[in-house]
Amino acid sequence: MPEFMKFDHTRFFDLYRKEYGKLTQAKVSGVENLLIYIERDLEVNDARWAAYMMATVKHECADAFLPIDEFGKGAGKPYGKKVRAACADGKEYFNAYYGRGYVQLTWQNNYRKLSKALDLGDSLVCHPERAKEPEIAYNIMSYGMRKGSFTGKKLSDYIHGDVCDYKNARRIINKLDRWEVIKDYAEKFESFFTLSRIS
CATH class of the missing domain: 3.30.20 (Endochitinase; domain 2)
Incomplete structure (x- = not known):
């Protein structure tokens, strides 16, 4: 039966800062919101899915971790x-x-x-x-990436069991545009989630 994931937020932020440096208060609030939404999302119970979602936000929102206009x-x-x-x-x-x-x-x-x-x-x-709106923006992302709403490709196509293809997971959003950058983010976020996970 699926279970909610829980993380030590202080530990997560420490790991993030060690890798990427100081965070503005706006970014702290943005990341905190995303952590809370992920913890509440029973459909996202694989840390690698969470990592790829966070990596996507970091890229698509120009490192702001806030929903933005194109x-x-x-x-x-x-x-x-x-x-x-x-x-x-x-x-x-x-x-x-x-x-x-x-x-x-x-x-x-x-x-x-x-x-x-x-x-x-x-x-x-x-x-x-x-x-x-942050919660709606998260729900759009979670549903769309899980169900293949954007391109027909979904998280479970690329991340399941022993399979973790962060390169081709970019097809969920936008073919292979900037996949190298997003893959690197995802690998780091996977580490942050793994090391800060408490349940």
């Missing part, structure tokens, strides 16, 4: 244009569905799909900025 907000890209959204509240919205959150969710259909999957109704379609 740089340029989709300017010049098809998904950066405002499109109509009819919502259950009877109002009509015109939103641009550029990358937001921890994993840079894009396109209206993906906002709609994740909104439904997370029991948020049409909230993410009508109010796409909600994808940057």
Whole structure:
């Protein structure tokens, strides 16, 4: 039966600082939030999954560990244009569905799909900025990476049992773009999680 993972947060931060140096208070808060969400997530009970998720956030959010808007907000890209959204509240919205959150969710259909999957109704379609709320951003990342919502590839395709392919796990988000950097982050986060795990 799956069990929640628990970590010694002080130990985790000590290991992180030893590897990457001083953290700003904003980064401390961001990492702390992610640790709490991971500990509450019964579907994430492999430290390597947690490590790859943290590595993805470190890369996709420019080392901020906070949900962000895509740089340029989709300017010049098809998904950066405002499109109509009819919502259950009877109002009509015109939103641009550029990358937001921890994993840079894009396109209206993906906002709609994740909104439904997370029991948020049409909230993410009508109010796409909600994808940057930390807990929602985490749930988008966790569900999407576990279920293959972004590219059809999922965590269990690359990390299971004795298999741990951090290189090809990048396909979960974005083909093999910058896989070397993210693999290095993931290996370090795996060490941090392993050494700080208490249950």
